[in-house]
Amino acid sequence: MRTETNTELRHRTVEAPAGRLHLVEQGTGPLVLLVHGFPESWYSWRHQLPALAAAGYRAAAIDVRGYGRSSKPPAVEAYRMLDLVADNVAVVRALGEDSAVVVGHDWGSNIAAASALLHPDVFRAVGLLSVPYAPPGGPRPTDVFDRIGGPEQEFYVSYFQEPGRAESEIEPDVRGWLAGLYAALSADTMPAHGEPDPHFVARGGRMRDRFPAGTLPAWLTERDLDVYAGEFERTGTTGALNRYRNMDRDWEDLAPHRGAPIKQPSLFIGGALDASTTWMSDAIDAYPTTLPGLSASHLLDDCGHWVQQERPGQVNRLLTDWLGTLRG
Incomplete structure (x- = not known):
């Protein structure tokens, strides 16, 4: 493991199934793992890292495999959801923690949801930004x-x-x-x-x-x-x-979890003008069944897809208030 300090941000490279994963962390306290979407990087959490650190958390924003300074396996099938979930588990372990809250945006929301679904022992709560949770299943x-x-x-x-x-x-x-x-x-x-x-x-x-x-x-x-x-x-x-090129593989891999809810505490934040929330409004309506541990679902007025960058102050407040409830 290599550690490098950049002002208050700590850049690290940890071993993972991908090969290596680059992450940027800030703060101390309970671990909050931040997972970006397409086409972004750890940098899309630049407004959340200091806010979470100031609230008493250890925030760690990864470069998902294939992005930034993380390893980029050559095979298309190396980007299936099961592999990305394994990377998240490896990061938590590499940081010396037994569990974490995982928060994702866009594709990161799907990765965070799958991580919570498959490893409830590791991911004790899940925050989903922009892309609603829809259980595995349905047509190809x-x-x-x-x-x-x-x-x-x-x-x-x-x-x-x-x-x-x-x-x-x-x-x-x-x-x-x-x-x-x-x-x-x-x-x-x-x-x-x-x-x-x-x-x-x-x-x-x-x-x-x-x-x-x-x-x-x-x-x-x-x-x-x-x-x-x-x-x-x-x-x-x-x-x-390559993440998009594995959706059928994910459909097959996650078939045993068809229709499964995520039972841990959860939070959803989306933009009211984002196609992800309008096209998937039925998924949001189904949250009482699919996210029985949901604390709140927020649709931010006059906000598009890049919710934590378009509305950093509002998202930071919603995240830290929710995280505070997890501390009891």
């Missing part, structure tokens, strides 16, 4: 996404399935593509109602064709964009995109 994911698209356009998850296809769009201009996606899903810069939906790709087109151009959302500075772009320019985007 790629069949569903193919039906969503239709003859004239393709759903972005289907667009991501073929190795190399999305990479060929993103990697010649990583910074521009990221800026466009962040803007497309942010409350203050997303396309107006009735304009083409950036979650879909016109047949023969590119995903970025529907991104807003020339403006950054209020939460994203040029420096922030430089941090994100610098990581993906160095690592490429294949590791990150």
Whole structure:
């Protein structure tokens, strides 16, 4: 294990099934593991790390395998959910803890939920941001996404399935593509109602064709964009995109847990303008059954997908208040 200090943030590399995982931690106290989504990194928790530390917690934000300074296994199937959950367990152990609260955003929300579902002995509570919990089961994911698209356009998850296809769009201009996606899903810069939906790709087109151009959302500075772009320019985007290419494998792997609830204490925070919360409103409605330990479900008005970056103060307050209830 290698430790490096950067002002109040501690950068560490720990051994995990991925090979090595990079994380950034701050504070002391009960462990809170923070798991980012696509296309992000530990840096998406930059506002939460100091807030959680000030509230008396040891906050640790990882680079998920395939991202940032973490290992990037070459095989597509190395990014299945079971492997990402094993990485989370390894981080908790490597940090010398028996248990943790796990909090995730976007894909990190799914990873956090699966971690809590499969290892309730390790993950004693779970916070989910942007993407609601839906128990394993239902039809094969790629069949569903193919039906969503239709003859004239393709759903972005289907667009991501073929190795190399999305990479060929993103990697010649990583910074521009990221800026466009962040803007497309942010409350203050997303396309107006009735304009083409950036979650879909016109047949023969590119995903970025529907991104807003020339403006950054209020939460994203040029420096922030430089941090994100610098990581993906160095690592490429294949590791990150491989998460989408394992959804059918996850469906098979998690079949024994079909319909299973998460019983630990839980919290949900989403943006009211985020497609993740509007498309999955039925999943939120089902929380009394699927999340019986839910403390609260919050939909933040005039907020998009990047909830902890768009509304850091509000999210920090909701997280620390909820964590306080876990301390009794």
